[in-house]
Amino acid sequence: MMHDIIVAILVLSGGIFCFAAGMGVLRLPDLLTRMHASTKAGTLGSGLILVAVAVAFAETTVIARAVAAILFLLMTAPVAAHLIGRAAFRTGVPMARNTRCEPGVAEALRARPEDDGPR
Amino acid sequence: MTLLEFVILFGFALVILGVVLAAIRLVRGPSLADRIVALDLMTVQLVSFGGLTALLSGSAGFLDVAVVLALVGFLATVCLARYLERRILLKAEELT
Numbered sequence: 001m002m003h004d005i006i007v008a009i010l011v012l013s014g015g016i017f018c019f020a021a022g023m024g025v026l027r028l029p030d031l032l033t034r035m036h037a038s039t040k041a042g043t044l045g046s047g048l049i050l051v052a053v054a055v056a057f058a059e060t061t062v063i064a065r066a067v068a069a070i071l072f073l074l075m076t077a078p079v080a081a082h083l084i085g086r087a088a089f090r091t092g093v094p095m096a097r098n099t100r101c102e103p104g105v106a107e108a109l110r111a112r113p114e115d116d117g118p119r
Numbered sequence: 120m121t122l123l124e125f126v127i128l129f130g131f132a133l134v135i136l137g138v139v140l141a142a143i144r145l146v147r148g149p150s151l152a153d154r155i156v157a158l159d160l161m162t163v164q165l166v167s168f169g170g171l172t173a174l175l176s177g178s179a180g181f182l183d184v185a186v187v188l189a190l191v192g193f194l195a196t197v198c199l200a201r202y203l204e205r206r207i208l209l210k211a212e213e214l215t
Contacts, residue, residue, distance in 0.1 A: 015133030022137030038160035
């Protein structure tokens with residue numbers, strides 16, 4: 001019974017975080033804030049649900065697979081977010097009205113698309 | 120229907136609502152980068168969908184689906200971001 005309650009709490013919180021991620025992606029004002037919602041809330045929601053699967057089955061093979069999936073999500077989400085953010089900043093996607101940028105940074109990042117290493 | 124089954128079905132409803140909200144952003148998204156972000160979020164939410172399916176059906180095979188979806192989603196996001204960055208270069212080359 002206790003076991004079921006723990007799984008239920010994990011599933012509920014994971015579902016709520018997944019819903020919050022979708023809500024944030026729909027409602028937040030610009031690309032960078034939307035990315036903030038999708039990366040953090042989405043990863044946390046999926047991670048909680050995978051932990052719930054590991055707790056519910058409680059077998060070594062299932063726990064190993066769930067941990068592998070969680071580690072993979074945690075490692076790839078920042079990389080993907082960094083790539084999207086960099087590409088969006090360089091292509092000049094509009095930001096929210098009160099976003100401030102240090103003078104010179106935008107020019108330095110956007111000016112040299114071809115000479116920053118192998119691509 | 121036990122409490123746990125009810126909670127899992129409720130979790131399904133929440134995740135599906137999240138996917139639908141992300142899909143609205145995918146259709147509306149003003150720029151290509153917004154669409155890539157929405158697609159990335161949809162893949163991450165489908166991973167949790169796979170986990171919930173494994174819980175409800177009681178077969179751990181669906182967890183493999185979740186792992187593979189996470190992998191493919193990451194590759195898709197990296198490729199799309201790469202394309203987005205290369206696209207301005209290609210345009211600049213056409214103009215000069």
